[in-house]
Amino acid sequence: MKLSVAIQQTAWTIVVCHLVLLPQVSSAQNNNSKRQSKIYEQYKEVADKIIAAGRKKNDAYLKLQELCDDIGCRLSGSKELEQAIQWAQKSLKADGQENVRADKVMVPKWTRGKEYCEMTAPRKLKIDMLGLGGSIATPSEGIEAEVIVVSSKKELDALPDEKIKGKIVVFNVAMPPYSKTRGSGYGQVVRYRSNGAIWAAERGAVAVLVRSVTAYSLNSPHTGAMRLYPADSKKIPAAAITVEGATLLHRLQKRGKTPKVKLYMEAKMHAEKAPSHNVLAEIVGSEKPEEIVVIGGHIDSWDVGTGAHDDGTGCVAAMEALNILRKLKLRPRRTIRVVLWTNEENGIAGARNYLERHQNETHVAGIESDSGGFAPTGLSIEMKDEKKQTIAAEQLADLVKLLKNINVNQIRTGFSGVDVGQLKAIGTACIGLQVDGRRYFNTHHTWADTVDKVDEKELGDCAITFAVAAYVLADMPGRLGELSDK
Numbered sequence: 032m033k034l035s036v037a038i039q040q041t042a043w044t045i046v047v048c049h050l051v052l053l054p055q056v057s058s059a060q061n062n063n064s065k066r067q068s069k070i071y072e073q074y075k076e077v078a079d080k081i082i083a084a085g086r087k088k089n090d091a092y093l094k095l096q097e098l099c100d101d102i103g104c105r106l107s108g109s110k111e112l113e114q115a116i117q118w119a120q121k122s123l124k125a126d127g128q129e130n131v132r133a134d135k136v137m138v139p140k141w142t143r144g145k146e147y148c149e150m151t152a153p154r155k156l157k158i159d160m161l162g163l164g165g166s167i168a169t170p171s172e173g174i175e176a177e178v179i180v181v182s183s184k185k186e187l188d189a190l191p192d193e194k195i196k197g198k199i200v201v202f203n204v205a206m207p208p209y210s211k212t213r214g215s216g217y218g219q220v221v222r223y224r225s226n227g228a229i230w231a232a233e234r235g236a237v238a239v240l241v242r243s244v245t246a247y248s249l250n251s252p253h254t255g256a257m258r259l260y261p262a263d264s265k266k267i268p269a270a271a272i273t274v275e276g277a278t279l280l281h282r283l284q285k286r287g288k289t290p291k292v293k294l295y296m297e298a299k300m301h302a303e304k305a306p307s308h309n310v311l312a313e314i315v316g317s318e319k320p321e322e323i324v325v326i327g328g329h330i331d332s333w334d335v336g337t338g339a340h341d342d343g344t345g346c347v348a349a350m351e352a353l354n355i356l357r358k359l360k361l362r363p364r365r366t367i368r369v370v371l372w373t374n375e376e377n378g379i380a381g382a383r384n385y386l387e388r389h390q391n392e393t394h395v396a397g398i399e400s401d402s403g404g405f406a407p408t409g410l411s412i413e414m415k416d417e418k419k420q421t422i423a424a425e426q427l428a429d430l431v432k433l434l435k436n437i438n439v440n441q442i443r444t445g446f447s448g449v450d451v452g453q454l455k456a457i458g459t460a461c462i463g464l465q466v467d468g469r470r471y472f473n474t475h476h477t478w479a480d481t482v483d484k485v486d487e488k489e490l491g492d493c494a495i496t497f498a499v500a501a502y503v504l505a506d507m508p509g510r511l512g513e514l515s516d517k
């Protein structure tokens with residue numbers, strides 16, 4: 032996917048946190064080989080047991096409250112993130128998990144400080160905003176300037192320099208609404224958040240404001256990462272403003288008025304990196320403990336809201352999946368390892384460190400949940416080897432039949448997750464836990480990403496999906512993506 036390429040190109044950072052559109056290759060209704068039906072027959076009984084146990088008692092929602100309500104948001108470099116990392120280890124130990132530990136990772140530290148945005152002409156109005164992760168500060172007196180609103184990069188390119196120089200560029204680019212066939216429009220417009228400051232600075236702008244990357248707004252600004260300023264380019268402050276603010280400025284401009292805005296930001300990228308950690312815990316395999324199936328999410332979040340859907344739910348669903356299996360005393364042939372990656376939002380240092388440290392271990396498969404803790408719908412799969420990917424997709428289509436009672440039935444090929452996707456390079460089958468993503472971007476990276484937006488039963492079903500998929504992938508005789516005659 033284009034987005035994965037973009038991620039690899041930048042040290043800091045275009046973090047996607049979600050994906051959107053995947054070609055569907057098969058559904059659970061397809062049954063086109065004897066091999067596939069074996070997975071179903073072999074694991075039907077145990078899957079039913081896991082589902083029943085996960086429906087009867089499921090602590091994912093309780094764990095989410097401990098993480099999000101008790102600790103709060105968890106930006107890289109913050110004490111709250113390290114508190115969350117401590118909490119996760121304590122919780123996993125209390126559940127009786129094996130090899131609970133933390134791998135040290137150095138992460139970038141960016142802090143927001145105070146910030147505001149105000150329209151000063153043609154009338155005074157506060158515009159709700161959030162600085163973009165990685166942005167520099169404004170001068171201490173702020174920046175007050177006329178705005179120039181554009182609705183695309185092309186429109187910016189077509190403007191003469193004198194229309195841009197000394198102005199605050201506003202990118203008013205609407206994110207297309209969610210559609211059943213195309214998914215969310217996030218991937219189509221997130222580049223304005225990532226690159227807007229660089230594009231505007233090149234043309235002589237003094238600051239950039241980007242319309243929040245969301246298709247729905249109740250005046251909430253959405254933060255997110257921007258790309259590192261290239262070493263040789265001018266740096267200008269960058270912030271996201273509300274859809275309401277961006278569209279107002281645009282309407283005023285279209286009616287021939289010249290709106291002015293004052294922007295104040297204390298944002299700072301600290302020179303020193305900060306210590307953080309990935310959290311690991313296991314059920315060690317009974318026959319092939321050296322072969323690993325990873326399940327997880329990212330434990331860091333933005334510094335607004337409490338990172339409930341992004342990605343507290345991914346973390347607690349993986350933790351609770353291991354708990355459900357542990358309580359059932361299910362020990363598969365291979366090892367199931369929970370990994371809670373740090374620094375997904377603004378650096379991906381956690382996933383890169385995990386790959387570096389563990390690349391010589393045999394990772395059969397990895398499943399990541401980083402699209403919110405909504406009702407699970409299926410799995411996406413990507414592998415370096417396309418032939419293996421095709422086989423794996425067929426095997427997964429059989430596997431999800433085990434989950435049809437909780438409406439998990441879609442298998443797609445394509446993007447898995449930002450963190451787990453790093454393992455693609457070493458041949459791992461990288462899998463994304465897909466959910467009903469209609470509402471994800473309404474609160475993504477906002478103050479409203481809080482526990483009340485998470486449905487207890489839907490989150491519980493994410494944990495069950497993780498548990499069934501991880502157990503089968505860790506226990507099936509042959510490896511995912513490889514033909515086995517057993």
Ligand SMILES: [Zn+2]
Nearest residue numbers: 048341342401
């Ligand atoms: Zn995320």
